[in-house]
Amino acid sequence: MPKATKSIKLPAFQNEPPTDFSNPKHEREMRRAIEKIRGELGKDYPARIGSELRNKSEQKLISTNPCNHREVVGTFPLCDKTDVEHAIGVATEAFEGWKKTPVEKRASYLLKAAEKMRKRKHEFSAMMIFEVAKNWAEADMDTAEAIDFMEFYAREAMRLCAPQPVVKSPKWLGKEVNELVYIPLGVGAILPPWNFALSIMVGMTTSALVAGNTVVLKPSPDAPFVAAKFAELMEEVGLPKGVLNVIYGGAEVGEAMVEHPRTRFISFTGSKAVGLKINESAAKLREGQKWMKRVIAEMGGKDAIIIEPDANLDEAVKATIQSAFGFSGQKCSACSRVIINEKVYDEVVEKLVERAGTLTLGDAVENPSMSAVSSEKAFKKISEYIEIGKSEAKLVFGGKVDASKGWFIEPTIFADAEPTARIAQEEIFGPVLACIKASNFDEALRIANDTEYGLTGGVFTKNKKKLERAKEEFFVGNLYLNRKITGALVGVHPFGGFNLSGTDSKAGGRDYLLNFLQGKSIAERMG
Numbered sequence: 001m002p003k004a005t006k007s008i009k010l011p012a013f014q015n016e017p018p019t020d021f022s023n024p025k026h027e028r029e030m031r032r033a034i035e036k037i038r039g040e041l042g043k044d045y046p047a048r049i050g051s052e053l054r055n056k057s058e059q060k061l062i063s064t065n066p067c068n069h070r071e072v073v074g075t076f077p078l079c080d081k082t083d084v085e086h087a088i089g090v091a092t093e094a095f096e097g098w099k100k101t102p103v104e105k106r107a108s109y110l111l112k113a114a115e116k117m118r119k120r121k122h123e124f125s126a127m128m129i130f131e132v133a134k135n136w137a138e139a140d141m142d143t144a145e146a147i148d149f150m151e152f153y154a155r156e157a158m159r160l161c162a163p164q165p166v167v168k169s170p171k172w173l174g175k176e177v178n179e180l181v182y183i184p185l186g187v188g189a190i191l192p193p194w195n196f197a198l199s200i201m202v203g204m205t206t207s208a209l210v211a212g213n214t215v216v217l218k219p220s221p222d223a224p225f226v227a228a229k230f231a232e233l234m235e236e237v238g239l240p241k242g243v244l245n246v247i248y249g250g251a252e253v254g255e256a257m258v259e260h261p262r263t264r265f266i267s268f269t270g271s272k273a274v275g276l277k278i279n280e281s282a283a284k285l286r287e288g289q290k291w292m293k294r295v296i297a298e299m300g301g302k303d304a305i306i307i308e309p310d311a312n313l314d315e316a317v318k319a320t321i322q323s324a325f326g327f328s329g330q331k332c333s334a335c336s337r338v339i340i341n342e343k344v345y346d347e348v349v350e351k352l353v354e355r356a357g358t359l360t361l362g363d364a365v366e367n368p369s370m371s372a373v374s375s376e377k378a379f380k381k382i383s384e385y386i387e388i389g390k391s392e393a394k395l396v397f398g399g400k401v402d403a404s405k406g407w408f409i410e411p412t413i414f415a416d417a418e419p420t421a422r423i424a425q426e427e428i429f430g431p432v433l434a435c436i437k438a439s440n441f442d443e444a445l446r447i448a449n450d451t452e453y454g455l456t457g458g459v460f461t462k463n464k465k466k467l468e469r470a471k472e473e474f475f476v477g478n479l480y481l482n483r484k485i486t487g488a489l490v491g492v493h494p495f496g497g498f499n500l501s502g503t504d505s506k507a508g509g510r511d512y513l514l515n516f517l518q519g520k521s522i523a524e525r526m527g
Contacts, residue, residue, distance in 0.1 A: 008104045008107070008108075008158065010111075010154075010155060010158075013148075013151055013152050013155055013491055015144070015148055015489050015490060015491065015492065016118070016144035016145075016147045016148050016151075017144070018137070018140055018141055018144060019121070019122075019136075019140045021136055021137065021140075021367070029122055030122050030125070030126070030136060032122075033122035033123045033125070033126045034122075034126045034129060034365055036123060036126070037123055037126040037127055037129075037130060038126075038130070041065075041071065041072065041073050041074065041130060042072045042073070042074065042075070043074055043075070044074070044075045044076075045074050045075070045076050045224070045225070045228040046076075046077065047076070047077050047079055047083060047087075047246060047247045047248055048231050048235075048244070048245060048246040048247075049083065049086055049087045049090050049245050049246075049247065050090040050094070050241050050242040050245065051241040051242070054077060054079075054083070055077050056077065057077035057078050057079070059078040060075050060076065060077065060078055061075070061076040061077070061078045061221055061224060061248050061249065061250075062074075062075050062076075063075075063076070063131055063221075063222070063223070063224050063225050065130050065131070065133070065406070066131075066132065066133040066364075066371070066372035066373065066374055066375065066406055066407050067133050067362075067363045067364055067365070067371055067372045067405070067406040067408075068363070068405055068406055069376070069405070069406060069407065070405075071130075073130050073131045073225045074131075074224065074225040074228065076224045076228070076248040077248060078248060078249055078250075079218075079247040079248050079249045079253050080249070080252070080253065081252070081253070081256045083247050083249075083253070084216070084247065084253060084256040084257055084260065085256075085260070087216045087245040087247050088187055088216055088257070088260050088262050088263065089262075090242045090245055091187040091214040091215065091216055091242060091243075091245055092186070092187050092214070092262050093242060094214045094240065094241070094242030094243050095184075095186055095187060095213065095214040097240070098184075098212060098213075098214050098240065098243050099183070099184045099212045099213075101212070103157050103158055103161040103210075103212075104158065106157065106209065106210050106212065107154035107155075107157050107158055107210055108154075109209075109210075109234070109237050109238065109239050110150040110151070110153060110154040110206050110209075110210055111150070111151065111154050112237040112238075113150055113206075113233055113234060113237045114147045114150040114151050114154075116233055116236065116237065117143065117146060117147050117150075117233065118147055121140070121143050121144070121147075122140075124143045124146070124198055124226075124229070125139035125140050125142070125143045126139070127197075127198070127225060127226050127229055128142055128143075128197050128198060128226060129364045129365060130225075130364075130365075131197060131222075131223055131225045131226055132194055132195065132197050132222065132223055132226075132374055133328075133364040133371040133372040133373070133374065133406070133407075134327060134364055134371070135327075135364050135367050135368060135369070135370070135371055136367040137367075138326060138327045139364075141487070142196055142197070142198050142199045143198055143199070144199075145196070145198075145199035145203075145489075145490060146198045146199040146201075146202040146203070148199075148489070148490035148491070148508070149199060149202055149203035149206060149207070149490055149507075149508065150202065150206050152490050152491050152508060153203070153206055153207045153210050153512075153513060154210060156210075156510065156512070156513050157210040157211060157513060160182050160211075160513055160514075160517065161182070163179065164179070164180040164181070164182075166178050166179065166180050166521075169523075174525060175525070175526040175527050176523055176524065176525055176526060177523070177524045177526055178521070178522065178523045178524075179521075179522050180519055180520070180521050180522075181519070181520050181522065182211075182514070182517040182518065182519055182520070183212070183517065183518055183519075183520050184211050184212030184213045184516065184517060184518075185211075185213055185264040185265050185294065185516055185517065185518060186213060186214075186262070186264030186265075186291075187213065187214050187215065187216065187262055187263055187264055188208045188213050188214070188215045188216070188263070188264060188265045188266070188267060188516065189215070189216055189218070189254075189257035189258055189260075189263050189265070189266045189267070190204050190205050190208065190215045190216065190217040190218070190267050191218055191254055191257070191258075191266065191267065191268045191269070191270065191278075192204050192205075192217075192219060192220060192223075192227075192267075192269055193220055193223075193269045193270050194219075194220035194221075194222035194223035194374055195327070195330045195331060195332075195374070196269075196331075197219075197220070197223035197226040197227075198226050198230065200269050200507075201217070201219060201223070201226065201227055201230065202230060203490075203507055203508070204267045204269065204507075205217055205230075205244065207267075207507075207512060207513055207515075207516060208265075208267060208516045209239075209243060209244065210513070211513050211516040211517050212516075212517075213264070213265075213516055214242065214243050214244075214245075215243075215244060215245065216245045216246075216247060216257055217231075217244060217245065217246045217247075218246075218247050218248065218249060218253055218254055218257060219246070219248070220270075221248070221249070221250050222374050222375050224248050227246060228246070231244065231246045251274075254274075254278075255281065258278050258281050258282055259281055259284075259286065260286075261286045261287060261288040261289035262288070262289075263293060264291060264293065264294070265293060265294040265295070265296065265515070265516065266278055266282055266293060266294070266295050266296070266297075267296045267515075267516075268295065268296070268297045268298070268299075269297070269298040269299075269332075270298075270299065270300075271299065271300060271427075272299045272300055272427065272452075272453075272500050274299075275297045275298075275299035275502065276299075276500075278295060278297065279295050279297065282294075282295050294515065295503065296503055296505045296515045296516075297502045297503050297505075298332065298495075298496060298497070298501070298502040298503075298505065298507070299332075299500060299501055299502045300332040300427050300429070300453065300455065300501060300502075301332050301333065301427065301453040301454070301455030301456060301476075301497060301501045302336055302337065302424075302425060302426070302427055302451045302452075302453045303323075303333060303334060303335050303336060303337070303453075303455055303456045303457055303458075303476070303485055304335065304336075304337040304338070304339050304447070304448040304457050304458070305319070305320050305323065305335050305337075305338050305339070305457070305458040305459070305460065305485060306339045306340075306438075306441075306444045306445070306448055306457075306458065306459045306460065306461075306470075307320070307338060307339070307340045307341065307344065307348055307460045307461075308341050308441060308444075308459070308460060308461035308463065308466060309341050309343040309344045310461055310462045310463055311460035311461050311462065311482070312460070312462075312482075313344060313347065313348060313351060314351070315460070315482070316348070316460035317348060317351040317352055317355055318355065319458070319460070319483060319484040319485075320335055320338050320352060320433070320484075321352065321355045321356060321359070321411075322484045322486065323335035323458070323484045323485045323486045324336065324338075324411070324431070324433040325356070325359060325369070325370055325411045325431050325433075326486055327370075328370050328371065328372075328373050328409065328411075328430060328431045329428070329429065329430050329431040329432065329433075330373060330374060330378075330429055330430065331486055332429075332455055332456075332501070333455060333456040333478065333485055333486045333488065333495075334429075334485075334486060335433065335458070335484075335485055335486075336427070336428060336432065336433060336434065337417075337424055337433075337434050337436060337447075337448075338352070338433060338434070338435050338436070339436045339438050339444045339447050339448055340435060340436070340437060340438065341438055341439075341440070341441075341444065342437050342438065342439055345435075345437045348435075349396065349413075349415050349435050352397075352413055352433070352435070353396050353397045353413060356397050356398065356411045356413055357397070359411050361408060361410060361411075363406070370411060370431065371406075371408075372406040372407040372408050372409075373407045373408075373409055373430055373431075374407070375407065376403070376407060378407065378429065378430065379401070379403055379407035379409065381428075381429075381430070382401075382409055382428060382429070382430030382431070382432065383401050383409065385422075385423060385426075385428045385430070385432055386399050386401070386409075386412055386432060388422050388423060389412070389414045389417075389421075389423040389432065389434070392414070392417060392418070392421040392422060392423055393414035393415060393416050393417040393418075393421060393423065393434065393435075394414060394415045394416045395412070395413075395414055396413050396414065396415045396435075397410075397411065397412065397413040398410035398411045398412035398413060398431070399412045409430060409431055410431070411431045411433075412431055412432045412433065413433045413435065414432070414433070414434050414435065415435045416435070416437070417434040417435060417436050418436075419436055419447045419450060421434065424436060425451060427453070441461075441466050441469070445469070445470070445473055445474060448474060449473070449474065449475050451499075452499055452500045453497065453498075453499055453500055453501045454475050454476050454477060454497050454498030454499040454500075454501050455476055455477055455478065455496075455497030455498075455501035455502075456476055456477070456478045456479070456480065456485045456486070456497070457470075457474050457476040457478075457479055457480070457485060458479070458480040458481065458483070458484070458485040459474065459479075459480075459481050459482070460481075460482055461482075467481050467482075475498055475499075476497060476498065476501075477495070477496050477497035477498050477501065477504050477506075478493060478495055478496075478497065488508070489508070490507075490508035491508055491509075492508075493508070494506035494507065494508050494509025494510070494511070494512070495507045495508055495509075496509075
């Protein structure tokens with residue numbers, strides 16, 4: 001990475017706090033932001049390739065509101081392989097100048113964007129309310145996390161650009177000056193998900209950019225509006241043309257980005273099936289390619305909370321409901337299995353049902369506990385799993401679905417699920433919770449670890465020895481003890497999992513930027 005041209009002293013990183021919507025002032029501000037964004041719905045948004053704004057396409061990608069699938073959020077050009085070729089070519093050319101840009105300058109774009117986003121926080125949250133049906137609190141924390149990513153990665157880039165520690169050369173080697181520097185990789189394909197439409201997309205994009213790479217961003221077809229608004233923000237702060245290129249499309253466009261010989265790395269968050277396909281495709285050497293492509297992948301989970309008899313059961317139930325049904329369970333970290341000791345099993349299931357009954361379901365604009373799921377495709381998949389669950393376990397709460405206006409699914413709880421049942425093994429990505437009985441803590445740990453995933457997990461117990469065992473034996477990338485298993489904070493809870501949950505790349509951690517850099521050791525003989 002280019003050495004510093006001038007020193008920038010920044011205050012220590014601090015996480016962006018959540019908004020207190022019980023404060024009437026904040027509620028009014030949010031409602032104004034919602035109405036402002038409502039007035040911007042239905043417009044056409046172009047692809048951004050270098051200095052070009054491309055909007056000409058026979059086929060269009062239409063983003064609709066999950067709570068009202070007749071309401072168009074935005075219209076986007078459906079790009080093709082020709083657009084991919086052009087975008088990667090532009091990004092390749094822009095890389096030659098961007099990689100030489102001092103890190104402080106690169107970081108300054110992120111810091112400026114973070115400040116602008118902070119001032120327009122409710123507007124960005126409102127975008128997610130309309131496009132992916134997040135309620136106010138979920139959208140607010142998504143925006144806060146996006147701000148955190150930019151602030152954190154700006155600081156991390158400057159840390160990695162500073163002189164890196166190396167062992168002093170021995171006297172017998174002679175007088176020698178040694179250094180280790182980190183240099184960027186090249187052009188990256190950024191393939192973010194829809195469920196954290198702003199934060200993960202921003203984190204994946206800006207981490208690569210601040211490290212000195214240029215990127216082609218293809219947002220999820222279910223969240224192009226949020227990405228388009230972020231691209232506009234980066235243009236406002238003066239990011240050079242060609243450094244961030246944005247195209248739209250589905251699997252065909254993503255596959256072309258992955259396969260292109262000038263793509264140096266792929267940053268992906270999404271399903272296991274797509275992630276494995278990307279990993280396999282990226283491993284193939286193609287004509288004109290002279291590097292092994294890196295894949296940074298986060299692919300989901302089948303996450304469990306263990307509840308022991310000595311736990312504070314009310315707190316355990318509260319955390320389980322929050323983890324299972326926050327954003328309708330559409331988080332890779334969501335609790336989809338709760339493993340309950342047989343001594344308190346019936347009591348905990350009863351409490352889960354009681355607490356689930358307090359949840360509200362409705363239009364995200366009105367800030368209910370839960371809103372619609374993301375799309376018709378998601379609606380059908382989750383509905384199918386609910387029917388599977390009815391044949392595998394006992395439906396004790398919810399299970400009703402309604403697609404008359406939006407993609408609404410009730411919070412759904414199944415009791416007496418076998419650990420090997422499909423609803424206890426397969427990622428559903430929706431508001432479906434399977435309750436599993438365990439005879440003791442040993443069995444609970446075995447059940448928790450008996451999946452192909454390893455992303456998040458939780459344990460509720462007052463027993464210190466059991467907590468220590470969980471730290472040692474619960475095989476997940478993010479383990480939470482006596483608290484909910486969702487809501488990882490940048491810098492506080494570096495995020496990423498084991499097994500088929502991904503590459504454990506730890507987004508929001510001190511190692512993350514190294515995914516987008518390569519080390520260069522330099523030794524100079526003196527005299």
